[in-house]
Amino acid sequence: MPDSTVAPLLDVRGLVKTFPAPEGGRTRAVDGVSLSVPRGETYGLVGESGSGKSTLGRCVLRLTEPDAGTVLFDGRDVGALPPGSLRRLRARVQVVFQDPHGSLNRRQTVRDIVAAPLRAHGAGTAREREARVAELLDLVQLPAGVGGRRPRELSGGQAQRVAIARALALRPDFVVLDEAVSALDVSVRAQILNLLSGLQRELGLTYLFISHDLGIVRYMARRVGVMYRGRIVEEAPREVFFSAPRHPYTRLLLDAVPVADPARRRARASGAAPVTEAVAAGGCRFLPRCPVGAGRDLCATQDPPLQGAGSPPAFVACHYPGVNG
Numbered sequence: 001m002p003d004s005t006v007a008p009l010l011d012v013r014g015l016v017k018t019f020p021a022p023e024g025g026r027t028r029a030v031d032g033v034s035l036s037v038p039r040g041e042t043y044g045l046v047g048e049s050g051s052g053k054s055t056l057g058r059c060v061l062r063l064t065e066p067d068a069g070t071v072l073f074d075g076r077d078v079g080a081l082p083p084g085s086l087r088r089l090r091a092r093v094q095v096v097f098q099d100p101h102g103s104l105n106r107r108q109t110v111r112d113i114v115a116a117p118l119r120a121h122g123a124g125t126a127r128e129r130e131a132r133v134a135e136l137l138d139l140v141q142l143p144a145g146v147g148g149r150r151p152r153e154l155s156g157g158q159a160q161r162v163a164i165a166r167a168l169a170l171r172p173d174f175v176v177l178d179e180a181v182s183a184l185d186v187s188v189r190a191q192i193l194n195l196l197s198g199l200q201r202e203l204g205l206t207y208l209f210i211s212h213d214l215g216i217v218r219y220m221a222r223r224v225g226v227m228y229r230g231r232i233v234e235e236a237p238r239e240v241f242f243s244a245p246r247h248p249y250t251r252l253l254l255d256a257v258p259v260a261d262p263a264r265r266r267a268r269a270s271g272a273a274p275v276t277e278a279v280a281a282g283g284c285r286f287l288p289r290c291p292v293g294a295g296r297d298l299c300a301t302q303d304p305p306l307q308g309a310g311s312p313p314a315f316v317a318c319h320y321p322g323v324n325g
């Protein structure tokens with residue numbers, strides 16, 4: 001159980017990020033999100049395509065500037081850091097993306113790819129960097145011989161191990177895993193998840209684990225948050241989240257798994273594409289799809305705030321949490 005007297009490693013408060021929308025105006029990709037992750041734990045972030053998961057991750061990594069809100073890392077406001085400190089802090093927060101091959105430079109050898117962050121941060125001598133690369137390949141359980149290969153000569157699983165080794169090169173304490181296993185075959189996926197769990201224990205890593213796959217999140221995360229159109233609509237400890245979900249959207253997501261047949265799964269995933277209906281004026285953003293709120297005045301006129309209860313707390317943004325539709 002998280003110790004509430006210890007400051008979380010990551011603390012995001014009221015984060016907002018907007019983009020110009022194709023149809024004019026602005027999309028609120030992240031629309032006032034707060035969350036915190038204690039050191040050594042995994043926070044699982046789920047939600048359908050376009051709900052704002054990656055944008056939130058990019059704001060945490062400072063790959064993109066939020067419009068509003070704060071990101072506290074280890075108690076320090078990342079947005080207010082002078083460039084030198086921001087650079088040092090950047091080394092402590094790393095990312096692994098979905099497409100293992102796409103995220104690796106095709107022309108470089110594995111050794112050069114893994115050494116790149118070390119070179120960029122001027123870490124050690126050439127010989128020390130070489131030793132560190134060997135250590136990193138071993139850490140992600142790749143044979144030393146892989147060091148001389150290029151990305152096209154690697155399997156998907158091997159390429160993702162290289163991406164993980166590169167992310168760990170500067171000894172980060174926080175890693176954003178954005179759909180890091182989504183592109184892999186099921187058997188390889190399990191191996192990479194085991195590797196990530198082992199690395200977390202061994203190195204004391206803290207993860208923000210982004211995925212649209214609830215089965216994987218259940219396996220990896222201590223706390224789970226669901227995003228819907230830029231907001232977290234439910235967040236709870238894993239056991240509570242999966243056994244007693246209270247937001248109608250979370251229930252829809254959970255009803256949707258597991259589906260054994262891959263063809264059916266794909267069909268349904270595409271049915272859950274981004275929503276385009278306008279949010280009811282001032283009302284709940286989930287109302288157009290909600291089986292509970294239809295016809296209820298409160299849902300049509302008031303945006304439900306995210307409210308918490310219990311210890312460790314569970315949060316839900318719904319006027320009728322737990323009510324069956």
Ligand SMILES: Nc1ncnc2c1ncn2[C@@H]1O[C@H](COP(=O)(O)OP(=O)(O)OP(=O)(O)O)[C@@H](O)[C@H]1O
Pocket residue numbers: 019020027028029047048049050051052053054055056212
């Ligand atoms: N650079 C950008 N420019 C304009 N709009 C963007 C940009 N990045 C994201 N968006 C928009 O912000 C919203 C959230 O996108 P985001 O990629 O964060 O969603 P996601 O939850 O990660 O989706 P997925 O599961 O498909 O990865 C979407 O409407 C998207 O079109």
Ligand SMILES: [Mg+2]
Pocket residue numbers: 053054055178
């Ligand atoms: Mg994404």
